[in-house]
Amino acid sequence: MKAREFLGIFKVEITVLIDIVAVSAFLSVPGSTLRLALLAPLLVSGSLASFSSALFNNIYDQDIDGRMKRTEYRTKLINWKTRNLYIAVATLMIALSMAISQIYLNTLTSLFIFGGFLSYFVLYTVILKRRTIWNIVIGGIAGSFPALAGWSSLTGSVSSTSLFLAFLVFLWTPSHFWSLASSRVEDYIQADVPMLPVVKGVKASTRWIFTNTVVLVAYTLIPFFVHMDLGRAYFPIAIASDVAFLYLTGRLLVSSDTPSLKRAFHFSNLYLLLILVSVWLVAVGW
Numbered sequence: 001m002k003a004r005e006f007l008g009i010f011k012v013e014i015t016v017l018i019d020i021v022a023v024s025a026f027l028s029v030p031g032s033t034l035r036l037a038l039l040a041p042l043l044v045s046g047s048l049a050s051f052s053s054a055l056f057n058n059i060y061d062q063d064i065d066g067r068m069k070r071t072e073y074r075t076k077l078i079n080w081k082t083r084n085l086y087i088a089v090a091t092l093m094i095a096l097s098m099a100i101s102q103i104y105l106n107t108l109t110s111l112f113i114f115g116g117f118l119s120y121f122v123l124y125t126v127i128l129k130r131r132t133i134w135n136i137v138i139g140g141i142a143g144s145f146p147a148l149a150g151w152s153s154l155t156g157s158v159s160s161t162s163l164f165l166a167f168l169v170f171l172w173t174p175s176h177f178w179s180l181a182s183s184r185v186e187d188y189i190q191a192d193v194p195m196l197p198v199v200k201g202v203k204a205s206t207r208w209i210f211t212n213t214v215v216l217v218a219y220t221l222i223p224f225f226v227h228m229d230l231g232r233a234y235f236p237i238a239i240a241s242d243v244a245f246l247y248l249t250g251r252l253l254v255s256s257d258t259p260s261l262k263r264a265f266h267f268s269n270l271y272l273l274l275i276l277v278s279v280w281l282v283a284v285g286w
């Protein structure tokens with residue numbers, strides 16, 4: 001077993017970007033740099049909840065993971081022999097996550113972190129994923145909770161800025177995932193999961209991806225007209241990232257080959273990273 005595969009069952013790389021969502025919301029709180037120590041319990045609690053939800057997702061999806069090339073490696077680790085062990089580990093992780101958040105942060109933040117866990121494992125994985133093409137649109141709310149948790153960890157409240165960041169991730173998710181799913185459509189046909197490209201075809205999915213990206217880009221322009229605590233670096237970086245994302249998803253309308261789809265998918269992560277990290281500069285007065 002390779003280390004990357006072991007880390008893969010906890011979806012560590014996804015958790016890193018989830019944590020960056022939380023850090024951006026945290027640093028956008030005025031005066032956040034005076035209380036940076038609270039980043040530690042926020043990131044430990046949020047990461048443990050993300051790892052736990054990813055583990056529960058992989059335990060529940062054992063049957064379909066074994067039928068998809070991208071995920072079949074997981075069945076070497078999570079199988080009938082080890083299932084109970086991983087259930088115990090995942091349960092311990094979410095319990096520890098809640099304890100840390102309750103002790104060092106506040107109840108609202110615990111609720112937001114638990115909301116991310118529940119919306120990913122129960123709402124998306126158990127209820128929606130195998131039933132509807134809207135699975136990742138509704139399930140995408142999972143990625144919004146880290147933004148709400150990041151702001152509330154310092155304030156015990158919600159703000160227009162944390163709601164803006166939360167909804168930004170929500171709108172970003174379909175462009176992110178549908179490009180991946182379209183590049184892996186055979187996998188999802190094998191697994192009999194009703195992802196958009198399985199039900200509507202890749203060509204139609206590229207139109208949905210581009211349309212969603214146009215809506216996402218329009219949404220990122222709101223801070224040009226409505227004040228948010230996002231700092232000055234947000235504006236040029238959002239515009240540059242928007243142009244690149246529109247280009248990469250727009251060209252899918254012309255060529256929806258696998259490399260183009262994978263390029264759009266990988267850029268979706270860079271896109272969100274650039275916009276989120278641009279907000280960090282607000283903490284140092286930019």
Ligand code: HEM
Binds near residue numbers: 013014
């Ligand atoms: C319901 C919502 C989402 C779905 C269905 C989804 C789906 C996926 C899938 C299937 C992968 C490939 C994973 C692999 O092959 O190991 C992936 C990768 C990734 N996702 Fe998402 N995702 C969602 C939300 C998010 C959110 C909210 C974030 C962070 C804010 C995120 C960040 C990432 C990153 C960074 C990767 C790349 C990891 C790598 O390079 O392997 N995803 N996503």
Ligand SMILES: CC(C)=CCC/C(C)=C/CC/C(C)=C/COP(=O)(O)OP(=O)(O)O
Binds near residue numbers: 050113116117
């Ligand atoms: C605050 C908190 C805990 C938030 C959790 C948010 C979170 C972990 C979102 C990730 C969503 C995700 C990667 C879905 C992919 O599942 P999939 O089953 O479609 O992917 P797979 O086929 O690779 O298993």
